[in-house]
Amino acid sequence: xxxxxxxxxxxxxxxxxxxxxxxxxxxxxxxxxxxxxxxxxxxxxxxxxxxxxxxxxxxxxxxxxxxxxxxxxxxxxxxxxxxxxxxxxxxxxxxxxxxxxxxxxxxxxxxxxxxxxxxxxxxxxxxxxxxxxxxxxxxxxxxxxxxxxxxxxxxxxxxxxxxxxxxxxxxxxxxxxxxxxxxxxxxxxxxxxxxxxxxxxxxxxxxxxxxxxxxxxxxxxxxxxxxxxxxxxxxxxxxxxxxxxxxxxxxxxxxxxxxxxxxxxxxxxxxxxxxxxxxxx
Numbered sequence: 001x002x003x004x005x006x007x008x009x010x011x012x013x014x015x016x017x018x019x020x021x022x023x024x025x026x027x028x029x030x031x032x033x034x035x036x037x038x039x040x041x042x043x044x045x046x047x048x049x050x051x052x053x054x055x056x057x058x059x060x061x062x063x064x065x066x067x068x069x070x071x072x073x074x075x076x077x078x079x080x081x082x083x084x085x086x087x088x089x090x091x092x093x094x095x096x097x098x099x100x101x102x103x104x105x106x107x108x109x110x111x112x113x114x115x116x117x118x119x120x121x122x123x124x125x126x127x128x129x130x131x132x133x134x135x136x137x138x139x140x141x142x143x144x145x146x147x148x149x150x151x152x153x154x155x156x157x158x159x160x161x162x163x164x165x166x167x168x169x170x171x172x173x174x175x176x177x178x179x180x181x182x183x184x185x186x187x188x189x190x191x192x193x194x195x196x197x198x199x200x201x202x203x204x205x206x207x208x209x210x211x212x213x214x215x216x217x218x219x220x221x222x223x224x225x226x227x228x229x230x231x232x233x234x235x236x237x238x239x240x241x242x243x244x245x246x247x248x249x250x251x252x253x254x255x256x257x258x259x260x261x262x263x264x265x266x267x268x269x270x271x272x273x274x275x276x277x278x279x280x281x
Contacts, residue, residue, distance in 0.1 A: 008248055016137045020197075021240050021258075023149035025210060027194045029236035030156045032211035033218070033229055034167045034187060041212050043081055046096035046103075047195040048207040050077040052128065053107035055199075060114035067144075067196070074196055077103075078188040083181065104204075128205045145197055152190050159186065164225055202255035210236065213262035220273035239265045 008014045028044075035041055054073040058066040081095055137145075156163065165173040166183045174180045198207045214236035218228040243258030250257070 004249060005245065012139075013137065014248065016139065016142045017254075018241070018244060020137055020142055020145045021244050022237055023145055024194070024197050025214075025236040025240035026233055027149050027152045028198055028207075028210040029214040029232040030153070030229065031187065031191050031194055032215040032236075033225075033232050034163060035191065035211060036215040036219070037167050040082065042096055042208060043078070043191065044195060044208040044211040045205075046081060046100035047074055047078055047192060048199065048204040049100040049104040049107070050074050051196055051199055052204040053103035053110070056107035056110040060110050071193070071196055075189050075192040078192040078195075079185060082188040082191075083184050128203050148193055148197060152193060155186065155190055159183065163187065167225075202258055206255045206259050209259040209262050210240075213259075213266050214239075217266045217269040220269045221276070235265055235269075236262075 032044075035043060051070050051074045054070040055066055058069040061069070063069060077099055081099065162173075162178055162183050163186075165176070165178055166180055166187070170180050173183075195207055198210055202210060214232040215228070217235050218232040222228050222231055239261040240258050243261035244254060246252070246261065247254045247257035
């Protein structure tokens with residue numbers, strides 16, 4: 001098995017996929033903890049559908065670089081959900097559901113009406129579930145992924161204390177002089193960037209797994225915010241690497257294999273948490 005893996009690593013596209021997967025997993029786990037604690041776990045699902053719809057429109061318009069449309073549209077949707085949704089009649093999960101279902105329907109409709117491909121169902125399936133798109137990354141895609149991932153990590157590290165305060169108690173954060181709206185805006189933009197990056201890894205429908213499972217697994221074992229963040233990042237990277245390598249060796253879809261690895265890791269953390277509680281008793 002090890003020899004087979006070494007043979008695969010001789011191909012550049014496998015190395016590109018591994019680099020991108022590790023960076024995306026790391027970024028999604030960092031913001032995932034914040035979103036879970038703010039009870040916005042499913043925002044990843046809603047934004048991924050928005051990104052799918054934007055990608056369909058960009059493809060229909062025959063844009064040479066889909067990111068020029070996908071990124072700003074996803075960022076606007078994130079801002080509406082995280083900031084604007086609090087002051088509107090349609091709030092929380094209802095707002096996410098409306099945007100999610102609407103974007104998904106429009107995206108599929110546009111792909112059927114304007115697609116030049118002879119296999120629309122295959123294109124939709126590969127976009128929604130990731131297929132092997134992570135294994136088709138070019139060196140330019142990897143450079144873009146590295147640049148955006150580094151930016152996300154720097155933002156999280158520099159504003160860690162402010163994000164911590166906004167995550168747990170916005171009213172207290174506002175009372176201490178923190179510009180809550182500005183940091184919510186920063187979180188919205190950052191999560192939108194992560195969603196767009198993660199589309200190539202696990203597809204539109206499975207992005208929430210990268211956000212939710214690492215955070216929930218870490219919360220089973222640790223209590224402090226910093227410990228949860230560190231374990232969540234390590235958990236996400238390990239599960240993503242295991243899932244990616246397993247998919248390459250077994251020939252299974254990359255996205256679903258990575259999510260299956262996350263599920264297995266989550267079950268292990270649940271078991272360890274139960275053992276930990278039993279020992280305390």
